[in-house]
Amino acid sequence: MLFGLHWDTSHGELAFAVSILPMLLIGMWVTIEASILGFFVAMVIGLGLAVLKGARLRIVRWPAMFVTEFIRDTPLLVQLFFLYYVLPDYGIVLPAFLTGALALGIQYSAYMSEVYRAGIEAVDHGQIEAAKALDLPGRRTFTHIVLPQAVPRVVPALGNYMVSIMKDVPVLSVVTVLEMLNVAKIIGDQTFDYLVPLSMVGGLYMILTLIASGIVRWVDVKLPKRGLALR
Template sequence: MLFGIEWDTSTSWAFAWSILPILLRGMVVTIQASLLGFFVALGLGLLLASLKGVPLKIIAWPAAFITEFLRDTPLLIQLFFLYYVLPDYGIVLPAFLTGALALGVQYSAYTAEVYRAGIQAVPRGQKEAARALNLSERLTFIHVILPQAVVRIVPAMGNYLVSIMKDVPVLSVVTVLEMLNVAKIIGDRTFNYLIPLTMVGALYLLLTLVAAWGVRVLDTRLPKRGIPLK
């Protein structure tokens, strides 16, 4: 029994049906961690990309260093640092929030490069036209460059969403009960690993297919000339 749910090990189908509710609970945790981590990666990645594009080297170089550091260090080390080191300095976060932040911080280094590529893909004439209209650098970036860059990077960002989703099982090392951790606990208690692990694999396949389909739909429906801002 786990979370008050009993399972029947008499037959394979009965066993699979009895553990499905608890696996679905783990799937909800997986989805929540994936989305929270993805939004953190989007926000922090945009910040890093913006700072790297600043002409002042005293700002651009530290942003570039942070990006390289995050990209070149393992996710597991960053997760352990947030979960075990920060409490020594009085910063204690729940395991779930720590894990989602670790995913977001790790992938922000990759999304920052995607933002940079999208921004550089915007024709230079767009910026010159905005300058001719006497728009400031900030307004030009927010209302002219960024809306056109976003539509160019949707497929790449979708790939990172799927990657984050597949990295969520790493959070099991800090006791987050996502799908794979739940399946392992069921296997430990029933000595049957085949069925729960197979079901987790199928659920992950379903999640990634749905995410990929949603990204394709979003990519086809976004206006290619940029997102209109009012």
């Protein structure tokens, strides 16, 4: 029994699939929310790490490089357990969903920082020198010259990580997040029929990844290759 419901598997697999679909869709919505929040966190932290790793001062650059390597070389599950079980010992208690989304974002921020760095380094250095010659502030040079040209270059790679984040959401089930796969597992535990719910989860994941990939391709086509126009 899940959410106060009971499923009768005696009327065939099709009827069983129809009866569990609403619960799986609720789990799918949790999956989508965790993916979007985790992706947003990864984009923000990843950009910050990329900027810090590009700093001229070693005292700024080296710690950022160390943090990036530490995050990238540490399993997602370890980071998730640390946030969920260790932080409460220091008075930081977060809901399971938020903890999971943060863990996803932190894990993928290390990878996205390298994507950002590659996009930033691909911008013609002569334009940066020209901005300096015009006495533009460094922050304005970055936000109005470098970043608008770097973003279109990195959209496909960022989109791939969005899909990867979505496929890693089932890891959050270990901290009781009722995402799609966890819901399917609970249904299987209660009905002793795992084939139908797990097959449906696989199909729903395929639909989600195809939609996400299509959105990324659309954004990539629509973005101007010469950079974003900012006023």
